Amino acid sequence: MILPNDTNPPVSLDLDLIRKYSVAGPRYTSYPPATQFTDKLPDLRLEEAIADDNRPGAGPLSLYFHLPFCETRCWFCGCTTVITRRRASAGEYLVDLTKEVELTAARMDTKRPVSQVHFGGGTPTFSPPDELRRLGALIHKHFKLAPDCEFSIEVDPRRLSEDHVKALKEIGGNRASLGVQDTNAAVQLAVHRIQPHELNIQVFNWLRSYGFRSLNVDLIFGLPLQTPESFAHTIDDVLGLNPDRLSVFSYAHVPWIKPAQKIFDDRANLPDAETKLAMFAMAHRKLTEAGYVDVGLDHFARPDDELAVAQREGTLHRNFQGYSTRAGASLYGFGMSSISQTNDTFRQNIKDLAAWREALAKNQLPSERGYRLTEEDQRRRVLVMSIMCHRKLDYAALTKELGVDVPAMYAKEIASLTDLEADGLLKRTSTGVTVTPIGGPLLRVIAMRFDAYLSKAPNRHSKTI
Numbered sequence: 001m002i003l004p005n006d007t008n009p010p011v012s013l014d015l016d017l018i019r020k021y022s023v024a025g026p027r028y029t030s031y032p033p034a035t036q037f038t039d040k041l042p043d044l045r046l047e048e049a050i051a052d053d054n055r056p057g058a059g060p061l062s063l064y065f066h067l068p069f070c071e072t073r074c075w076f077c078g079c080t081t082v083i084t085r086r087r088a089s090a091g092e093y094l095v096d097l098t099k100e101v102e103l104t105a106a107r108m109d110t111k112r113p114v115s116q117v118h119f120g121g122g123t124p125t126f127s128p129p130d131e132l133r134r135l136g137a138l139i140h141k142h143f144k145l146a147p148d149c150e151f152s153i154e155v156d157p158r159r160l161s162e163d164h165v166k167a168l169k170e171i172g173g174n175r176a177s178l179g180v181q182d183t184n185a186a187v188q189l190a191v192h193r194i195q196p197h198e199l200n201i202q203v204f205n206w207l208r209s210y211g212f213r214s215l216n217v218d219l220i221f222g223l224p225l226q227t228p229e230s231f232a233h234t235i236d237d238v239l240g241l242n243p244d245r246l247s248v249f250s251y252a253h254v255p256w257i258k259p260a261q262k263i264f265d266d267r268a269n270l271p272d273a274e275t276k277l278a279m280f281a282m283a284h285r286k287l288t289e290a291g292y293v294d295v296g297l298d299h300f301a302r303p304d305d306e307l308a309v310a311q312r313e314g315t316l317h318r319n320f321q322g323y324s325t326r327a328g329a330s331l332y333g334f335g336m337s338s339i340s341q342t343n344d345t346f347r348q349n350i351k352d353l354a355a356w357r358e359a360l361a362k363n364q365l366p367s368e369r370g371y372r373l374t375e376e377d378q379r380r381r382v383l384v385m386s387i388m389c390h391r392k393l394d395y396a397a398l399t400k401e402l403g404v405d406v407p408a409m410y411a412k413e414i415a416s417l418t419d420l421e422a423d424g425l426l427k428r429t430s431t432g433v434t435v436t437p438i439g440g441p442l443l444r445v446i447a448m449r450f451d452a453y454l455s456k457a458p459n460r461h462s463k464t465i
Contacts, residue, residue, distance in 0.1 A: 013281055014438050017423055021445045028388050029320045031381040032453050037369040044370045049345040050107045059328040060115035066335030068122035074193045075260050080337035080351050081122050090127035098138055099360045100334050105142040113146040116326045119153040125160045129167035136171025157199040162206050169210045176207050177216040183237040190224040197237050204241045214244040221279040222251035224269040228278040235286045246300045248283050296443055299323045316389040346371045380450055387447040391435035416449045
C-alpha cells in the first residue's frame with residue numbers, strides 16, 4: 001500500500017514556466033556530460049585511472065553489463081542495440097564479455113565490495129536463462145557482492161519466461177525495471193512494440209512471487225498517436241500493478257543520431273509540444289495524487305522505497321542509470337558502449353560490436369572515448385549534482401567539502417540565477433540556494449547555470465521537458 005501523500009517533498013507545476021524553460025539541456029547523468037568525451041585516449045591515461053582507483057580506502061564497486069540484443073527494433077529507441085533473432089548470439093557475446101571481465105578484473109582491486117549490479121540493453125532477457133546463469137557465475141567468480149547489493153535487471157515482458165525470473169533470482173537479482181512505454185494498442189503498433197497489458201501483469205506476478213523487492217516501470221510520453229486521454233489510461237493500467245518506482249520519460253526525437261526515428265517524421269503523427277506538456281502534467285498529477293514521491297526529473301517512487309528515502313535523507317546519487325541510492329561507488333561497465341567512471345575519469349567502450357570484439361581479441365580494453373576531469377570539473381560536478389539530487393546549494397557545507405570559497409568563486413554563476421529567482425524557481429540567501437516547489441520540474445535548467453560546457457555542445461541535448 002502507498003503511504004500517505006504528506007511524506008512527499010513539495011513539487012508544483014507551473015505550465016507557463018515549463019513552457020518558457022523547455023530548452024535543450026543535459027540530463028546530468030554525469031558532469032561533464034558525455035558530449036565532452038574525446039577519442040584522444042593516450043592523453044587520458046585511462047588504464048592508470050584503474051590503478052589509481054585501487055587506492056587505500058576506496059569505496060565500493062558498481063558493475064554495469066550492457067547486453068545489446070533485441071529481436072525487433074522499437075522505433076523510438078535511443079539505446080545502443082543489435083537487432084537479431086539468432087539466439088546463439090547471446091552465448092557468443094558472453095564469451096567476449098568473459099574476456100573483458102578477466103582483462104579488467106586483473107587491473108582492479110576485486111576485494112572491494114560490489115554495492116550495485118545492473119543489466120541494461122538492448123534486452124537483457126534476450127539471453128536464454130542458462131546464459132544468464134553463466135553470466136551470474138562469471139560475476140560471482142571475479143567479484144564480491146555485498147550482502148545488501150542492489151542487483152537490477154531491465155526486463156522486456158515480451159521476451160521473458162518464468163525460468164528467466166528464476167535464473168535472475170538465483171544469481172542475485174532483487175530489482176527489475178519493466179519496459180512498458182504505453183499500454184494503448186494503437187500507440188504500440190505505431191512504435192513497433194506490441195505488448196498486451198496482460199503480459200505486464202503476468203511478469204509482475206512472477207517477479208513478486210520470486211521475491212524481487214522493488215519493481216520499476218518505464219513509460220514514455222510524446223510517442224506517435226498518444227493523447228493526454230490515452231496516456232491517462234496507460235497511467236491507470238500501470239498504477240494497477242502497484243510498482244515501487246516509475247520512470248516517465250519524455251520521448252527524445254533525435255533522428256540525426258537514431259535513424260530509425262525518421263519513420264515518425266515521414267508519418268507526421270508525433271504529439272506537438274502543447275500535447276506533450278499536457279501529458280506530463282496529467283502524469284505528474286495522477287502519480288503524486290496516488291502517493292508517489294516526485295524524486296526528480298522523470299523518477300517517481302513510493303515513499304517507503306529506497307529512492308524516496310534517499311531523497312529525504314540527502315543521500316540521493318545520480319549516475320548513468322539515472323537516480324540511485326548507492327553513492328561513492330566506482331562504476332565499471334562491461335560490454336559494447338558501456339561507460340565506466342572513477343573519481344576523475346570516464347571511459348566508454350567501443351559501440352560497434354565487431355570492433356569491440358576485435359579489441360578484446362588483441363587483449364586490449366575496448367575503450368573508444370573518455371574524459372579526465374580537471375579539479376574545476378570536479379568542483380562543478382559537486383555543484384550540479386547538489387542541485388540535481390538535493391535541490392539546494394549549502395555554501396558552508398560546499399565550501400568545506402571543496403576547499404574553496406564557493407559563493408566567491410562562483411559569484412558569476414550565482415548572479416546568473418536572478419531571472420530564475422524572479423520566476424519563483426529558487427530562493428537565494430547569504431547561506432545558499434534552495435529550489436522551490438515550482439522549480440522542482442526544472443532542475444536541469446537550474447543546474448545548467450553551473451555548466452561550463454554548454455556553449456561547446458549546442459543543440460546536442462534533448463529538451464528539459
